[in-house]
Amino acid sequence: MLCLLAATVPWHRSVGFANGLHCPYNRLSSSTREPPPRRLLLERKLLYRFEKYVLDTDRRELRLGADLVALPPQAFDIIVYLIRHRERVVSKDDLIAAVWGGRIVSDAALTTRLNGLRKAIGDSGVAQRLIKTLPRKGMRFVGAVCEGEGLANPHAVGMQRLKASPAIQEQPSIVVLPFTNLSGDPHQDYFADGVVEDIITELSKFSDLFVIARNSSFTYKGRPADVREVGRDLGVRYVLEGSVRRAGSRVRITGLLVDAESGTHIWADRFDSLLEDVFALQVQMAQTVVGAVAPRLERAEIERARRKPTESPSAYDCFLRGMAGWHDWSRDGHDAALKQFYRSIELDPKFARPHALGAGCYLMRKSNGWVVDRAVEIAETDRLARLGANLGREDAVALAWSAHALAHVVGDIESGRALVDYSLQLNPNLAVAWQRSGWIRVYAGECELAIEHLQTAMRLCPLDPLMHLAQSAAAFAYFLVGDLQQSSLWAERALEMRPDWPAALRVSAMSNALTGREWAAHKAMTRLRTLQPGLRLSNLHEQMFLQRPEHMAKFVEAMRKAGLPE
Structure with a gap:
């Protein structure tokens, strides 16, 4: 058991013997002390193992293989607390209460201890491979942890009866397993591994998604893995697996997203490309896979909440x-x-x-x-x-x-x-951010930049359920720059997804009216006025704000020509 006496009394009074470990046995006076019984030395103690580290809470030791890792007392208490509460996000107040006994502690002091801890376990505030920070909420230990009662001898790790027991957290969590190299050439493993590492990196940029670190996911490389077992072992809700096949100058990547609890397939697809710049292709493939996976994860989480x-x-x-x-x-x-x-x-x-x-x-x-x-x-x-x-x-x-x-x-x-x-x-990689940026640039009159950002959004997430938003924004941007053919085309694409989407109906009515397609303009305007019977030229500004006066004037005049009354 971890002893937190350091949180309430000075450290030098809470340690025992020369090794600096707290021991209840030291509370005895010198006249009554006796050597501890042999059975105590052979007693099984609680150990935690993550990656190549072993954390012995009774001996207050952290080891990397056979080597003892130096940790200040409070940093040791922090990692034990984080691991023991890894099923949830731990707040700053939680840590202060547990490690410092609720005393006032500056952010700088806490940050110093955390940085020292991260350095000791080979992590960093950028990588956040093991300790993930959630801004304004706290932090969480996200590495895979095995725990069990093993012999007190820290070198007897192989003799421990370890069991994986991370709880599945409330927010979505995913592990990307090593992709299978189907090229028939083991020397091509580096390419498959590089794609997976890039996918992990790109997924990690989604702040609401817990992503298992590469070092943990790659322990499954080269061996068959049951996704349900992987989910239980790592405490994740979703598993992404796949394969890579290179043949001559072409490469094919196949991805499969699985619900680890039920074993059901959520999404599967394949991506083909010419092999030119290997590293650029890795990044491109990673972004493509992430763009497809992200909306599927959101839909799966929404359905889970509904149930x-x-x-x-x-x-x-x-x-x-x-x-x-x-x-x-x-x-x-x-x-x-x-x-x-x-x-x-x-x-x-x-x-x-x-x-x-x-x-x-x-x-x-x-x-x-x-x-x-x-x-x-x-x-x-x-x-x-x-x-x-x-x-x-x-x-x-x-x-x-x-x-x-x-x-x-x-x-x-x-x-x-x-x-x-x-x-x-x-x-x-966030398609919705590129979408929002596209609309904001339309309002600001930066229409060429808007089109560029909207194209990026659609490329990143071709299956986005919000695609009609990007398409209608592109239609409006093309309308303002005077490309009525593209404007009409993108408006129709948006209406194919959402036939009653007012933004697309407005652009369709205007573009068709200005190019002489009166029937199509009338049809779009009739549908728009059915949805919004109170819409008039006089209150048009209440639905669309354009910063440049000439753009607003162009908008009003085109809506007038399309048949919107004063």
Whole structure:
């Protein structure tokens, strides 16, 4: 058992003998001390093993193989606490209460201990291979841990009866297993391994996703693995496996995403490419796989939340239930989503994402003409979006939606542009951030850049359920630069996904009217006015904010030609 006397008394009074280990036996006076009985020396003690490290909580030792790793006492207490509570996120207050006995401890002191601990176990604040930091929430030990009662001799690791027992956390978690090399040439293993390492790196940029580190996932290399067993061993919900085949100048990568609890397949696909620059291809393939996997994970998590009972929902479950309504893309669906986001905020006021997506609900209310009280909704959007951005400084999704809400509803394009740019720095693989950036650039009049960003979003995530948002934004950008053929094309693509999407209907009506396709323009305008009977030229600005006056004038005039009344 770990002794935390160091948290309440000076360290020199809590240690025993010359080895600096606390021992209850030392509480005896010198006149009554006797050598401990032999049975105590042979007693089994609790050990933890991760990667090549063994943590002996009774001897207060951390070993790398046969070598003793030097750790300051408080750093040792921190790693034991993190490992013992690895099924959840540990807050700063939790650590201070456990390690420092609740005494006031500066952030610098805690950071110093954590940096020392990370250095000792070969981790870093950038890699976060073993200790993952969740901004404004805390940290969690994410490495695979085996625990068991082994002999006190730390060199007898092979004699321990170890069992893997990490709990599956609430948030989605995934391991990427080594891909099988089907090329028939063992010398090509490096390419398959490189693709997997890049996929792990790219997935790690999603702040809400727990990704098992490469060192743990690659312990399965070269041996058959049952995905359910892998899920139990590593405490993950999803397993991504695949294969790589190189033949001449071509390469094919196959990916398979599996639910580790049920063993069911969630997604499978293959990707073909010419082999030119090997390392560039690795990155390209990794981004392609991640772009396909990410939305599948989100859908699987939403379905999982739907199946859970609602008697005692957590903040995260409420958020996922809100996302189910969000993806319904109806007024009732978004109203239900907003209620769930508020419930999530009530349960966890520091959870950034429901703040940001709550602001996103008001954004969609404006875009679709569902606004009830404009002044109240603008103020509430401003409040939620700024809280979402402040609470989610390291959450690219929260930043992206907060950015768009501030730009479109509040009219603060500069803040929106700055936030979405930072979101893209945090996670350049996040399709929704490129989408939001595209819309914000449309509002700002930077239409060429908007088209570039929207094309990136569609390339990163070709199966994105939000694709109609990117397509309608591209349609509007092409309309503003005067390319009516592309404008009409992208509007029709958006309408194929969402026939009742007002943004796409507006562009379709305008582009067709300006190119003389009166029947198509009339059809789009009729459908738009059925959805929004109160829409007029005089209140058009209430649904679309364009910073450049000439763009707003072009928009109004085209809608007039398409048949929208004054």
